[in-house]
Amino acid sequence: QKEVEQDPGPLSVPEGAIVSLNCTYSNSAFQYFMWYRQYSRKGPELLMYTYSSGNKEDGRFTAQVDKSSKYISLFIRDSQPSDSATYLCAPHPGGSEKLVFGKGTKLTVNP
């Protein structure tokens, strides 16, 4: 089993839709959970960062972590064409350990 599993999509939605992006992981040592957004031909940009289980909201974005089921989600409300990008989940145990990325989900929001 891979450490991080993420459906690569692609996912195509109309503008204004609610988007749900998900990852599962196998390592129970992961304590920090990051979501990065990567536009084409650019480096990843840190979007959301949560610690342990629970929800975190930032504008139209909500990150959700369920450590009991090892399941992490990113919700985007009122999606915009500018949200079209690849979204990468990256759980992390903390400290100086390396990041482990999911494959990334390519999202297209159609106007």
Place this chain on the structure above:
Amino acid sequence: GAVVSQHPSWVICKSGTSVKIECRSLDFQATTMFWYRQFPKQSLMLMATSNEGSKATYEQGVEKDKFLINHASLTLSTLTVTSAHPEDSSFYICSAPPVSGQPQHFGDGTRLSIL
């Protein structure tokens, strides 16, 4: 916020050439930086961890003599692709955590094309 700068953003060169890519932390000091490679439609693959003042730590399968890493200061790490060949063509990205244990911030990447 923390800024990581990469240079050049795009380089095209002939097979057999060595290419140097720079990664700088602009507003923080980074004792550790990370180098990734990303092929089209694939996720980032960690190549090596660059440690200021000591040798880099390479991931399994990455040739250390092929990909030379130097982290001579707290704000600069360089990756040199030696004797590059077409199969080395890829998108190379560096990152650094502003504070140890905190999320990594990424540079904008370097697109390397070897003819």
